[in-house]
Amino acid sequence: MSADIRPTGERLREERTRLGLSQPAFGEIAGAAKRTVIDWEKGVSSPTVMQLSALMAAGVDALYVLTGVRAELDSNLRPAIDAAEAVAIVVELLDEFDLQGKLAIDQIRILANWIVEQRATKDEARAFVAGGRALSIGQLNSAPTKGGK
Structure with a gap:
């Protein structure tokens, strides 16, 4: 799979038109104002992270806009999980596995970071915790990555 090497603004325009x-x-x-969108598409400026996040929520393929590689073309690529989603997953797992008081704040932070870094799904995080691997900081620090790395 090769990346689209056109400028970011052109890919952003393509995403806007793809969404109709x-x-x-947009x-x-x-x-942002229409003039700002025109500047983005001309490559004069770029959307902020917050603006790009809002556009992602509306269906823009941010990976494609930023890198030229479409997320849906590679089954290994998943939308990024942000820290808020990771924390929500951890909080749900704390309740599900009755782990309150068993995980230190540092362990919770490390688990949330692992979820973000691995783009782990809730089911993968659940399996990680269910396997007892999330109960020690040392184990979290040496947690397996996808692909065994």
Whole structure:
């Protein structure tokens, strides 16, 4: 699979048109003016992380915009899990496995970071915790990565 080497602005325009959005509608989603969207598409400026996040929520393939590689073309690529999602998964697992008081704050942080780094699904995190591997900081620090790395 090769990356699209066109400028980011062109890929952003392609995503906007793929979604059937006008420049004003696209800008509204991102909290930006039509003029700003025009500048993005011309390569004069780029959306902020927060704007790109809002556009992702509307269906923009941010991986494609940023790298030229479409996420859906590679089954190994998943949308990134942000820290808030990771914390929500950890909180759910704390309840599910009755781990309150068993994991130190550092362990919770490390588990949340592992989820983010591995782009782990809730089921993968559940299996990780169910296997007892999340109960020691040393084990979390040496946690297996996808592909056994």
